[in-house]
Amino acid sequence: MTPKIPSSNSTSATPMNRQIAARPTLLGFVQNFSIKTKLILGILGLIFLVGNGLIAFIVIDGRLDGKWYDIRDLGYSIEFLRTKLASNNQELILGYTLGDVLAYWVPAVIGAVGILSFLGGFLLIGSWIERRLLARFQIRTGPNRVGPYGLLQPIADALKLMQKEVLIPIGADKMLFFLPPILVFIPAMLTWGPIPWSANMSYLDINVGLLYVISITSLSVLAVWMAGWASNNHYALLGSMRTVAMMVSYEIPIGLSLLSVVLMTGSLRLSSIVSWQADHYLWLALIMPFAFFTFFFSSTAEINRTPNDIAEAESEIVAGFHTEYSGMKAGLFLAVELGNALLTGALVATFFLGGYTLFGLENWIPGYLILAGKATLGYFFFIWLRGTLPRFRIDQLMSFAWKYLIPLSIAHVLLIAVEVSIVARLESVEWLIYILFVVFNVLITIYAVRSWAKAIGYTSEIEHPQQPVFATQMGGIKAARHIG
Amino acid sequence: MTTSEPYVLNIGPQHPSTHGVFRIRVVMDGEKIQDIDMIVGYLHRSMEKLAEERTYTQNIPFTDRADYLAAMSGNLGLCLAAERLAAVEVPDRASHLRVIFAELQRIASHAMANGTLVSDAGAWQTPLLYMFREREKILDLFEMTCGARLTTNYMRIGGVAFEPPPEFWPALDELVNELPERIDEYAQLVQENEIFVARTRNIGIISPEDAINGSLVGPALRGSGVPWDLRKTEPYCGYDNFEFEVPVGTVGDVYDRFMVRLEETRQSTKIIQQAIDSISDGPHKTDIPLALRPEPGEVYGRVEGPRGELGFYLVSDGSPAPYRFHIRAPSLINLSLLRDMARGASLSDAVVTLGSIDIVVGEIDR
Numbered sequence: 001m002t003p004k005i006p007s008s009n010s011t012s013a014t015p016m017n018r019q020i021a022a023r024p025t026l027l028g029f030v031q032n033f034s035i036k037t038k039l040i041l042g043i044l045g046l047i048f049l050v051g052n053g054l055i056a057f058i059v060i061d062g063r064l065d066g067k068w069y070d071i072r073d074l075g076y077s078i079e080f081l082r083t084k085l086a087s088n089n090q091e092l093i094l095g096y097t098l099g100d101v102l103a104y105w106v107p108a109v110i111g112a113v114g115i116l117s118f119l120g121g122f123l124l125i126g127s128w129i130e131r132r133l134l135a136r137f138q139i140r141t142g143p144n145r146v147g148p149y150g151l152l153q154p155i156a157d158a159l160k161l162m163q164k165e166v167l168i169p170i171g172a173d174k175m176l177f178f179l180p181p182i183l184v185f186i187p188a189m190l191t192w193g194p195i196p197w198s199a200n201m202s203y204l205d206i207n208v209g210l211l212y213v214i215s216i217t218s219l220s221v222l223a224v225w226m227a228g229w230a231s232n233n234h235y236a237l238l239g240s241m242r243t244v245a246m247m248v249s250y251e252i253p254i255g256l257s258l259l260s261v262v263l264m265t266g267s268l269r270l271s272s273i274v275s276w277q278a279d280h281y282l283w284l285a286l287i288m289p290f291a292f293f294t295f296f297f298s299s300t301a302e303i304n305r306t307p308n309d310i311a312e313a314e315s316e317i318v319a320g321f322h323t324e325y326s327g328m329k330a331g332l333f334l335a336v337e338l339g340n341a342l343l344t345g346a347l348v349a350t351f352f353l354g355g356y357t358l359f360g361l362e363n364w365i366p367g368y369l370i371l372a373g374k375a376t377l378g379y380f381f382f383i384w385l386r387g388t389l390p391r392f393r394i395d396q397l398m399s400f401a402w403k404y405l406i407p408l409s410i411a412h413v414l415l416i417a418v419e420v421s422i423v424a425r426l427e428s429v430e431w432l433i434y435i436l437f438v439v440f441n442v443l444i445t446i447y448a449v450r451s452w453a454k455a456i457g458y459t460s461e462i463e464h465p466q467q468p469v470f471a472t473q474m475g476g477i478k479a480a481r482h483i484g
Numbered sequence: 485m486t487t488s489e490p491y492v493l494n495i496g497p498q499h500p501s502t503h504g505v506f507r508i509r510v511v512m513d514g515e516k517i518q519d520i521d522m523i524v525g526y527l528h529r530s531m532e533k534l535a536e537e538r539t540y541t542q543n544i545p546f547t548d549r550a551d552y553l554a555a556m557s558g559n560l561g562l563c564l565a566a567e568r569l570a571a572v573e574v575p576d577r578a579s580h581l582r583v584i585f586a587e588l589q590r591i592a593s594h595a596m597a598n599g600t601l602v603s604d605a606g607a608w609q610t611p612l613l614y615m616f617r618e619r620e621k622i623l624d625l626f627e628m629t630c631g632a633r634l635t636t637n638y639m640r641i642g643g644v645a646f647e648p649p650p651e652f653w654p655a656l657d658e659l660v661n662e663l664p665e666r667i668d669e670y671a672q673l674v675q676e677n678e679i680f681v682a683r684t685r686n687i688g689i690i691s692p693e694d695a696i697n698g699s700l701v702g703p704a705l706r707g708s709g710v711p712w713d714l715r716k717t718e719p720y721c722g723y724d725n726f727e728f729e730v731p732v733g734t735v736g737d738v739y740d741r742f743m744v745r746l747e748e749t750r751q752s753t754k755i756i757q758q759a760i761d762s763i764s765d766g767p768h769k770t771d772i773p774l775a776l777r778p779e780p781g782e783v784y785g786r787v788e789g790p791r792g793e794l795g796f797y798l799v800s801d802g803s804p805a806p807y808r809f810h811i812r813a814p815s816l817i818n819l820s821l822l823r824d825m826a827r828g829a830s831l832s833d834a835v836v837t838l839g840s841i842d843i844v845v846g847e848i849d850r
Contacts, residue, residue, distance in 0.1 A: 138609060138610050138613040140613060234492075238493075307679055314501075315605075315835055315839075317831070318499065387608060387610050389606075389607065390605040390606040391605065391679070391832075392682075393830060394832070395515075466743070468732055468733050468747050470730065471716070471729065474711050
C-alpha cells in the first residue's frame with residue numbers, strides 16, 4: 001500500500017483553502033486488513049501469548065529440572081548445545097577433541113549472529129524512527145515516500161551512499177584516512193558483549209564486565225582522532241580536538257558514577273548488577289539518581305548527541321571529524337552514531353533501570369524484549385533531546401564536567417560508600433533502609449546540586465529576565481545625536 | 485619543543501551557517517578567533533547597473549531579488565522613492581494595503597531570522613519549523629494576492645498591483661487572531677531555555693555609541709538600546725495613524741536582538757489589526773504612464789524594512805530609466821560590525837552573532 005499524496009483540492013481557488021488529505025497511520029493500516037487476515041493475526045498472537053505463558057508457567061513452577069527448552073532464554077539452549085557438542089571425543093588437533101572446538105565455536109557464532117542481527121536490524125530501522133519522530137516533534141511528516149510509511153528509506157539512503165565516490169582529500173594520510181570508519185565500528189560492536197539479554201543469555205559474561213565496557217567505549221576516541229588528523233581539514237581537526245577534550249573530561253564522571261553502582265551492588269559483572277536490582281526490587285536509578293543523571297548526560301557527550309553534539313556541530317564546523325568522508329564511509333560513521341545511541345540506552349537500562357528484568361515480568365515475557373524496550377526508550381530520549389535543545393558551547397560543556405559533575409560525583413561516591421556500610425550492619429531491616437535511602441538520596445541530590453551551583457557562583461539566567469523596553473518608556477524616539 | 489601558531493579557517497562560501505554564499509576568512513588560535521575577514525560578492529548580479537536600462541516599474545522585480553526574504557519591503561521602498569521623484573499621489577486604500585503587506589512581510593522575515601538564529605545555536609531546526617507555521621500562512625496570503633510567495637512584485641508606483649481576492653480578508657483575520665498566541669508559544673519554547681539563554685546572553689555586544697558610529701540599522705540598532713525606527717521618525721504610508729511601540733534592547737547582545745525581533749512581530753500584528761479596521765474603499769492605485777518620466781533630479785527614499793533602513797537612491801535625467809539606481813542595503817551595513825563583535829570570541833559565538841545580525845546575501849551583493 002502506498003501512502004496517499006496530499007493533493008490540493010481542485011474546487012478551492014486559493015492555497016489557503018487547500019485541503020490536506022488525511023495521512024495514513026500505522027493503526028489505520030492494521031484496521032484496513034480483511035477479516036481473514038485479522039483472524040489469522042489474532043490466532044497467531046494468541047498462540048504466541050498462550051505458548052509463552054505455558055512455558056513460563058512450567059519454568060516458574062520448577063516441574064522440570066533441565067531448562068534448555070525455555071527457548072525464550074537462548075542461554076539455556078546454547079548451554080545444552082555446548083554440552084552435546086562437547087561429548088564428541090574424536091581427536092582433532094593437539095589433543096583437542098572436535099567437541100571441544102565446536103563447543104566454543106558454534107555458540108560463539110550463534111551469539112555473534114544474534115547480537116549483530118539485532119543491531120543490524122536496528123540500524124536499518126533506527127534512522128527511519130529518528131527521522132519520523134523528529135519530524136513529528138517539528139510538525140512535519142518526515143520520510144514517507146520509499147516503501148510503506150517510508151520504511152525503506154534507510155535502505156535507499158544506504159544504496160545512495162554506496163554509489164557515491166569515496167573521495168580522499170589532497171594531503172590526507174591515506175592509511176590513517178582509510179582506517180577510522182572501520183576502527184570506530186569495532187568498539188561499537190564489542191561493547192554489546194557483556195550486556196545480559198536474559199538470565200543466562202549473555203555473550204560474554206565476564207566478571208570484569210563493567211571495566212570492559214568502560215575501556216572498550218574509550219577506544220572510539222582513537223578512531224575519531226585519527227579521522228580528524230588524517231583528513232587534512234581544519235574543520236575535521238577542530239571536531240576531533242573537541243571530541244578528544246570532551247571524551248577525556250566525561251570519562252571521569254562516567255567512571256565515578258559507575259563506581260557508585262559497583263559499590264552498591266558489590267560486583268563488576270553486569271548480570272550480577274542486574275540480578276541485584278531484581279532481587280531487591282529496586283532500580284539503581286532510584287537509589288542513586290545523581291549517578292543516573294551523570295551517566296546519561298555524560299553519555300550524550302560521549303556519543304555526540306544533542307545537547308553535547310559540539311564535535312559535529314553542524315552550524316559551526318559542518319560535520320566535525322567526518323567532514324571529508326563521503327559515500328559509505330560517512331555512512332559508517334552515521335551508523336555507528338546510531339548504534340551507539342542504542343548501546344547507551346542498553347547500558348543505562350542495565351546499570352540503572354534493572355536491565356532485562358521488570359519486577360517479575362521477565363518470567364512471563366522474554367527478557368531480551370524487555371531490554372530491547374528499555375534500550376529503545378533510552379534512544380527515544382536521545383531523539384527527544386535532539387528535537388528540543390540547542391547546543392552547549394565547548395567551554396560551557398567542559399566547565400560543567402569539571403566544576404559540577406566531577407566534584408559532586410566524588411561526593412556521591414562517598415555517600416554511597418557510607419550507605420553501603422550502613423546496609424551491611426543492618427541487614428535485618430534492609431528494605432526499610434533502602435526506602436529511607438531512596439528518599440534521602442533524592443532530597444540530598446536536589447539540595448546538593450542547588451547549593452553547589454550557588455556556591456561556585458552560578459546564577460540562573462532565566463531568573464533575571466532581560467526584556468526589551470519600549471521606546472515610549474525611554475522617553476520616545478530620539479535623534480541619533482541625542483543618544484549616548 | 486612545541487610551538488603553536490594561528491591558522492586560517494575558511495567559513496563559506498558553502499557553509500551551513502553563512503545564510504547564503506558568503507565567506508569569512510577566520511584567523512584562529514585554537515577555538516578563539518583572532519581576526520576575521522569578510523568576503524562578499526559571490527551573489528553579485530549587477531542589479532544596480534542593469535536597473536539603469538529599465539523603467540522604474542520594470543525595476544521593481546529587482547527589489548524582490550535583492551532582499552529575497554522581504555520582497556514586499558523592497559517593493560515598497562522603491563515605489564516610495566519613485567513616487568516622491570515623480571510626485572505621484574497614492575490612494576488611501578493602497579497605503580493601507582501596503583502597510584498590511586509590509587508588516588506581514590516583517591513577521592515572516594523575523595520568523596526566519598529568529599528561527600535560523602536558534603538553529604545556529606544548535607537547536608536542530610525545531611524552533612525554526614515552529615515559526616515557519618506562521619510564515620507559511622503569510623506566504624499563502626501573498627500567493628493568493630499576487631501569485632508569488634517569495635518574489636512578490638506586488639507594489640506599483642502609485643499603489644499596489646492587485647486588489648486582494650475576497651477570501652483574503654477572512655484568512656487574514658484568522659491569522660491575525662492566532663498570531664499573538666503563536667508568538668507567545670514560540671517565545672516560551674526558546675526564551676525559557678537555559679541553554680539558549682546561556683549561549684546568547686552577553687555575546688556579541690554592541691554599545692549604543694558603536695552602533696551609531698557603525699551606522700547600524702533595524703533590530704541590530706534597536707537591540708543596542710537606540711530607539712530609532714523610521715516608521716516613527718519619518719512616517720510613510722500613514723504609519724503615524726497607527727499605534728505601536730518600538731521595542732529597544734537594554735544590553736545590546738544577541739539575546740536582545742532576538743527579543744527585539746520577537747517583540748516587533750507582536751507590534752506588527754497590532755499594526756495589521758489597526759490597518760484592517762481602518763481600511764476604506766476606493767481605488768487600489770493611481771494610474772501612471774507606462775513609461776514614467778520624472779523631472780530631472782534625485783531622491784533618497786527609505787523604509788524601515790525587517791533588517792532596518794532600506795534606502796533607494798534614484799537619480800533621474802528625465803528619461804524613463806533611472807540615471808542612477810542605488811540600494812542602501814541594511815544587511816551590508818550591519819555586517820560591517822561583525823569583525824568587532826567576533827574578535828576574541830569563540831567560533832561558536834561568532835556563528836551565533838552572525839545569525840543575530842540577520843544578513844541576506846542577495847541584498848549584500850545585489
